[in-house]
Amino acid sequence: MLIHYDNNLRSWYTTTSINRWLGLHQTLLSAALVGAVALMVALSDSTLFGAVAITYAFTTSAMLNALIRTFAEVEQMMNAVERVREYSEIASERQEGEPLRDPHPAVRFVNLGLRYPEASQWALHKVNFELAPGEKIGVCGRTGAGKSSLLGALQAMYPASQGEIYYGEQPLSTLAPEAVRALFDTVSQTPLTFFGTLRANLAPLDQQHDLSPGGTDPQPDRLGDGDAQRNDERLTEALQRVGLGERCAGRLDEDLDRLQLSAGETQLLVIARILLSHRPLIVLDEATSDLSHSGMREMADLLYRYRPDASYLVIAHHLEPLLSLDKVVVMEAGTVVEQGSPVGLLANPGSRFHQLFARQVNRQIDQIA
Ligand SMILES: Nc1ncnc2c1ncn2[C@@H]1O[C@H](COP(=O)(O)OP(=O)(O)OP(=O)(O)O)[C@@H](O)[C@H]1O
Ligand SMILES: [Mg+2]
Incomplete structure (x- = not known):
């Protein structure tokens, strides 16, 4: 029982670590995007264009995050599809055959x-x-x-x-x-x-x-x-x-x-x-x-x-x-x-x-x- 619990914890730990890794890289990517846009705004002279660009930069990074997470979820769900496909390909056993003639055979x-x-x-x-x-x-x-x-x-x-x-x-x-x-x-x-x-x-x-x-x-x-x-x-x-x-x-x-x-x-x-x-x-x-x-x-x-x-x-x-x-x-x-x-x-x-x-x-x- 404890072995199964250990295995479960081990896979949970790996999934959590991957999620954290992904979260960190997404945040860095978003920060780089917003930073680049802010730099461009600082160098340009249109305040209105600057405000719109920064707002869109935030929205784009949120959409990017959602896109990556959705891809990861679809990947995980495809495991279940793979399993169902594997089961559906197992040959089913023979159904037909003669009935038994002796109710209590040797x-x-x-x-x-x-x-x-x-x-x-x-x-x-x-x-x-x-x-x-x-x-x-x-x-x-x-x-x-x-x-x-x-x-x-x-x-x-x-x-x-x-x-x-x-x-x-x-x-x-x-x-x-x-x-x-x-x-x-x-x-x-x-x-x-x-x-x-x-x-x-x-x-x-x-x-x-x-x-x-x-x-x-x-x-x-x-x-x-x-x-x-x-x-x-x-x-x-x-x-x-x-x-x-x-x-x-x-x-x-x-x-x-x-x-x-x-x-x-x-x-x-x-x-x-x-x-x-x-x-x-x-x-x-x-x-x-x-x-x-x-x-x-x-x-x-x-x-x-x-x-x-x-x-x-x-x-x-x-x-x-x-x-x-x-x-x-x-x-x-x-x-x-x-x-x-x-x-x-x-x-x-x-x-x-x-x-x-x-x-x-x-x-x-x-x-x-
Ligand atoms: N599903 C299986 N696939 C492949 N090999 C198997 C499978 N089931 C048993 N074996 C192998 O067949 C041999 C006989 O196993 P079996 O389970 O019939 O032994 P047993 O006498 O019932 O043992 P026990 O007393 O431990 O229950 C063993 O070498 C085992 O590794
Ligand atoms: Mg046995």
Whole structure:
């Protein structure tokens, strides 16, 4: 935050210095003009002509000042035009594609490779694994290993440079990106909230939800007027389940800004939103990084308890919460170097997962000692 403030001050200081420099030179120019005219008047013998000349000299220097300032302002405003032009020239993404045939498909990564535009290295290379319906897979690896890139490719944010991702039997490259994204509930490192009320943030699509454990209503109905009270109860229940019940009691129609939620509380709000949703694939990318370790566990357990049918892809730097999952995938330099049952891999001292885990535990011991 302070860095941004510093940068802002630095650019403000430069602009002010330029303005002062310009002001000084304009004043000098005006003084020289008026001085030259006054000298000419002193040398001539017409008083009337002298008075008119000096008046015009003052007006001309004021006009000169205004002209220079206007030029400078137009120059500044053209920056905005340049920016709009740059955005308008960005190619828009593919809109068309087939609809999804399977409402809850298995996801298969087949030799997936991803290279960002203008990057010299592969962010992902020969990634192969499968996420079956209802399966919970943890993805781990050091920073820069390609975990977030994997999610980007999965949600059709970047087209695969090599290989393919299959949703059921359909390759992602033939599917409509919107249809693919509609399969996902995502909690990322920076939780997404919207301008508007708490209610709009909890149920952005204004749908009716079944909050019972394991409730799977695949096609939520739109809300009727008579259901409003029942719906309020469901939203409140979701808030209570994530521990925001008291904090947000009776404030469903208040603007989110006024609630002033902390970073951790915002993540809880996003988890409450997911408890109310019915999308079949849930992605957690360092989802609970703003919560304490016990808070992380509780939130993950809540999701697994109330959304048991969903398939999960969980990215976590902290490895202990991955032990309860069905499988872990270990990534290194953009590729999958190991996959299997987390408990099984942990029991094998030669495995990468065991080594990552041991390094993490040792670091914790060092911090405490
Ligand atoms: N938008 C981008 N453009 C170019 N290169 C990128 C971009 N995003 C990521 N990369 C590069 O791709 C590689 C993988 O990055 P990625 O963000 O997927 O790693 P990660 O495993 O999620 O790391 P972290 O644990 O720090 O979140 C890195 O080398 C990174 O520099
Ligand atoms: Mg990441």
